Amino acid sequence: MLKRELANGLTVSSIGYGAMGLSEFYGETNDLQSLKLLDQLLELGVDFIDTANFYGRGHNEELIGYYLSKLQPSQRHQIKIATKCGIDRPAESAYARSINNTPDYIRKCCDESLQRLGVECIDLFYLHRVDSKIIEQSMDCLGQLVKEGKIAHVGLCEVSSKTLLKAHSVFPVTALQTEYSLWTRDIEEDILGTLKTNNIGLVPYSPLGRGFLTGKLTRNSDLPDGDFRKTNDRFLDGNINHNRNILDIIQPIAQKYQATPGQIALAWLLAQYEHIVPIPGTKKRQYLQENVQASEIILEREDLTTLNNILLQFEVKGQRYSEEGMKGVNV
Structure with a gap:
């Protein structure tokens, strides 16, 4: 697989892997099957795995850590791990959360993530959600963790251009992770331009519109039951019926390239910015292979134009998160 540099020397496979669904949110999970899937990542050339302490309340990091522990040292060093902190999730509540970016909490989470992952240094450490009021303190702490060798690069998730630039002035931000796909284009108004101007990498999550x-x-x-999308606004019956219209625009382009709609969605993302690395997640090898193969598709200019303008022809119905889920987004 081709490689891409996010920023500051962090070079990874042009398609990464989002591991969240291996622990929760997308229906039933099975650790044995998950480990088999992770074994296939290196075979396919994927060397960038995204996790977080939030996913499964530590389970996801523990799963990734167990996978890493079974690899030969030469294989282990090929893989770059990104994880996150900054959301405090009470054990007694399924979905409630609060944002905690205090230096003490960041250090505590970093040490816990290092232990769960079984690594000496985290390749990319994000603030999962950001408290813009103390961003300078938070970035200073993250910079100190870099100097101590506990993390190699700093990232932010779901922030505004103003907060991103404020953070970047304290310590270099290697990557911004945010939702970005053919049906979620908010960052094009301002944030994408800021990333390009400052050569900051972009890691889009849900690049396949949560599978849609x-x-x-x-x-x-x-x-399936237990899948959070079942109650997500965009997937409710009235909205999903309308939102299917977007597929009618993508499908002819997919047929032209003998590709799937999902592969076209990923190829379109890769064409938006040279420092962009999408992190689609899946539990199935077939889809993992499809995602990897998307990196080989080069879209012609006319097709890029059609996809760039897709929301001029079509209005997505439904919010991407509930009110609780939008806490800390684009602050």
């Missing part, structure tokens, strides 16, 4: 842009989820009933 693959064309395989067209009804709410397609979703």
Whole structure:
């Protein structure tokens, strides 16, 4: 697989892997099957794994740590791990959360993540959600963790251009992680330009629209029990029926390239910025292979134009998160 530099020398596979669904939010999980899937990442050339202490309340990091512990040292050193802190999630509540970016909490989370992952240094450490009121203190702490060798690079998630630039002035931000896909384009108004001007990497999560842009989820009933999308605004019956119209625009382009709609969605993202690395997640090898193969698709100018303008023809119905889920987004 081709490599891409996010920023500051952090070079990874042009398609990464989002591991969140291996622990929760997307229906049933199975650790044995998850480990088999992770084994296939290196075979396919994927060397960038995204996790967080939030996912499964530590389970996701522990799973990734166990996977890493079974690798040969030469294989282990090929893989770059990104994880996150900054959200405090009470054990007694399924979804409630609060933002905690205090230096003491950041250090505590970093040490816990290092232990769960079984590594000496975290390749990319994000603030999962940001308290803009204390961003300078938070970035100073993260910079100190870099100097101490506990983390190699600093990232932020879901911040405004103003907060990003404020943070970047304290310590270099290697990557911004935010939702970005053919049906979620908020960052194009301002943030994407800021990233390009300052040569900051971009890591889009949900690059396949939480699976919708693959064309395989067209009804709410397609979703299993326990899958958070079942109650997500965009996947509710009235909205998902309308949102299917976006697939009618993508499908002819997919046929032209003998590709799937999901591969076209990823190829479009890769064409938006040279320092962009999407992190689609999946539990199935077939889809993992499809995602990797998307990196080989070079879209022609006319097709890029059609996809760039897709929201001029089509208005997405439904918010991307609930009110609780939007806490800390674009602050």
